[in-house]
Amino acid sequence: MTATLYLPGASGVHRLNPLTKLTLALVAVVAGATLETLTVTVAVFVFGLVPLAVWGRILRPFLRICVRVVWPFAISLFPIQGFFAQGTTVLFTLGPFSLKAEGLWIATLLTARLLVGLGAATLLMLTTRPDVLMHSLVRHGLPAQVSYIVVASLQIIPGFQARAQAILDAQRSRGLETEGNLLRRLRALVPLVSPLILGSLMDLEERAIALEARAFTRRGPKTSLTEIRDPAWERALRWLLLLIMAGLIVVRLT
Amino acid sequence: MIEVHGFSFTYAGTATPALRDVDLKVPKGQLCAIVGPNGAGKSTLCYALAGFVPHFFRGELKGQVRVGDRNVPDTPLPELSGEIGLVFQNPFNQITGARFTVLEEVAFGLENLGVPRAEILDRANEALRLTGLGSLGDRSPYALSGGQQQRLAIASMLAMRPRLLVLDEPTSQLDPAGTEALFTHLSDLVSSGSMTVVLTEHKLEWVATFAHRAVVLAAGQIVADGEPREVLASPAMEALGIRPTYYTQAARAAVASGLAPDGRGRPLPVTLEQAAEFLRWR
């Protein structure tokens, strides 16, 4: 019942410290955003991310998600850039519009950049449990409350949806018409939204009490059941990656 | 274990006190049930024992609440958590959402208390075993039934080894099987000697079967206090809005018609076993 993409596994990628994976993802996103040439961008994806996906034994879900998210953008990017970007190399004309090669090239670069950024994030999410990631961030100074909000939201959103469905069922059973013209649908919102918000607020209060009873607000050091290993080589790798990221940004800005 | 003396509480923004001049002493190792109609102040008393009244629910407080050697109203909530466990009606809202498995959910409180890792694992597993959830450690808390979720809430409290466990209408949303399981586990905990339990309950049959003591609360005051069978079968209950079990009603009717063998003088039954014994002809 959790809204997470995580696929359990025992691969090397899974075992990496979550912060390392997060840093990798960040560097990949920055690389995707700053690299000028198509070749290099594609190389990052093909020789950087794909092997990591293979190592993580998640190649098929990884590719599936990348394709599924990127292709709607690609579908609109290509015609838009193709017809409206500046350029001189005309490939063919359609009435007043002409498809230019430069536009297609721009679309390809943008798609590649999107793939790299999205691929990195997907890689992170498929191999890292959100609570483990949050936990390592807390170890490095993230407030526990923020971590709680992120993780609990993932679990509570499905519950929220279930409640919304229960409210919808209850109001339909009282004669509320939810099909029909826009005005009718808008009017149907009030008896749906109000119990959702009020009910959620009441639940929040109870959950706050439950958290308090579990010593959540207690000051003092917290321990952890799950052990997250952070070997020296990974720490060194993270610094290196951050340097690369800084370098990419500097190069791009100058 | 528990000493409540002259305790009154009025919620902020209301005029009538929710509890008035309550005196209650609960010895260690007792399973004490609090019964009474809705609005009598049962929940308020539970929250007062756990410190949420007045720290979470503000209002005007008079009198004393001592649990163990703690003066509850004067102790900040974070210091009380772990010593006094609180379980309430809705099983779903007691799942923190911070952890993905049942074992981790139970360990959550211990992590917050800063307990060393090896000890966390032992205590969490023990708590799961005590509540009959031992085989469910790897499941998502959201995949459990309502009754199991309620036992998970109890396990989460037990792992912190509280001296007192307070439960506010814990079986309200459970079916009979879930209710029986819950009461059985509570009873086992208390008989092992390490725990005191205070709970509020409407289902009198279960109170009579499992509780050591019944305290009746009505309109913010304690009106009866004693052995469950005596208290719950007393004729004064009806006037307070507490309908006795059908077993009591049947026995009372039999005695009134002069039919019950040796009816006068014997305490009326509250449970099935007691009623069958009471009404059986030799």
Added chain:
Amino acid sequence: MEIKVEAVTFHYPSGVLALNEVNVTVGAGETVAVVGENGAGKTTLARHLNGLLRPQSGEVWIGDWNTRQKSVASLSRRVAYVFQNPDDQLFARTVWDEVAFGPRNLGGTPQQVETDVRAALERCGLQDAVGRHPYDLPAAERKFVAIAAALAMRTPVVILDEPTTGLDAGGVERLGALVEGLKQEGRTALTITHDLDFCAAHFERVVVMSEGRILGDGPARQVLREAALLQQAHVRPPQLIALAMALGFPTSPMTVPEFLADYRRYTSQRSSPQ
């Protein structure tokens, strides 16, 4: 209004078989209690009766309407469903507006709506709470607001899903009086409940469900006496019947006076008391 459930089978998307060739017919004006342990299919069956669920095979008829052909909103003209959690529906600023929501949706004239709402509020003991915000009321009262909201729709069929949850003895009595009122009006009342004593006190017919099937269906007196059947469904008999069985009486007393009569009859047949 007759309800006919014909050979209904239903699987949830997860694959769980919730109803397995279920057949049941409820005549107009009957009071029926559906009992069984959690997961037996009681709520799934009830949700088929107002169109929230449609059978995958089989048919459900409410009078002459087939639920496959009607929307939930239109079925609400014939079937009012009181859900277990009133907080899943309360949204209006006053109790009056909350209870009037259903009748207004069904297109009643202002006068008709006023009459129906007033009658429902009185039936539920909420006349004095008319102007209050539903969330200012305690949880038990909110339950009655939800019930009033369903009653005001003046449907021939009323379904109550676990209505006794969270009520104290006074609340259960109020609820019982409500059910008797429905009987007098000739409305069909169907309840899902774990409270077998509530069931025995007010419902003439009992349907026992287990694992998606109907194990028993008949007059309450008969069904609640069948110890083996109830045990198979993991249901405990009502207190008085359990007591009668423990004492060896062959009867099913539904009220205390009935028990007393049985007690008088069967114990005077034995040897005199000590």
